[in-house]
Amino acid sequence: MRIKMGDGKITLIECSDTQTSVIRSWGKMEYNRKAGSFTAPIGDEILQKIHDKGWLPKPYEEERQRRILVHAAVDRERIKEDPKPAVKFPVKANLYKHQIRAANMALITFGLIPPEAVNEKT
Numbered sequence: 001m002r003i004k005m006g007d008g009k010i011t012l013i014e015c016s017d018t019q020t021s022v023i024r025s026w027g028k029m030e031y032n033r034k035a036g037s038f039t040a041p042i043g044d045e046i047l048q049k050i051h052d053k054g055w056l057p058k059p060y061e062e063e064r065q066r067r068i069l070v071h072a073a074v075d076r077e078r079i080k081e082d083p084k085p086a087v088k089f090p091v092k093a094n095l096y097k098h099q100i101r102a103a104n105m106a107l108i109t110f111g112l113i114p115p116e117a118v119n120e121k122t
Contacts, residue, residue, distance in 0.1 A: 003050070005060055010046060012038040012055075022053065044071070073115030074105045086113055 002013045015023060015038065023029055028046055029038035040046050047064045050056045056064065077083065083100045086107055095103070107113045 001055060003055065003057060003060060005042060005063070008042055009039055010042050010050075012050075019053075019055075044068075069115045070108055070111075073108050077101055077104050077108065086117065 001015050001019055004011045004013065012019075012023060012029070013036065020038075023038050024031070026046075026049055028049070029040040031038055044064075044067060047056065047060070047067070051061065051064055078101060080101065083097055083104060085095070085100055086104045089095065089103055108115055
């Protein structure tokens with residue numbers, strides 16, 4: 001089996017019959033008969049399923065681990081009682097707590113600040 005990630009999609013190519021039946025049982029990937037491949041949007045569930053089967057190559061495993069760190073940082077930010085801005089936001093008004101949380105979570109999610117930075121600054 002070969003795996004390709006790009007453009008927000010993960011593609012599995014040249015799957016064996018056993019792998020094909022397992023992938024079909026998930027019901028999460030679209031099969032392209034012409035190309036003989038399975039495609040799905042990159043998501044935590046798909047990456048975890050492929051990882052659990054031992055099919056995920058090291059570079060993609062690193063991406064899965066990065067996504068886990070990002071989600072954990074966002075979850076920590078979501079439950080903070082008194083959030084502090086991770087950066088100086090370019091607004092004149094004072095932001096409410098939920099707005100600070102949302103802005104910090106967006107910065108983490110889009111990769112503008114690393115997940116570890118929020119813990120250090122806030």
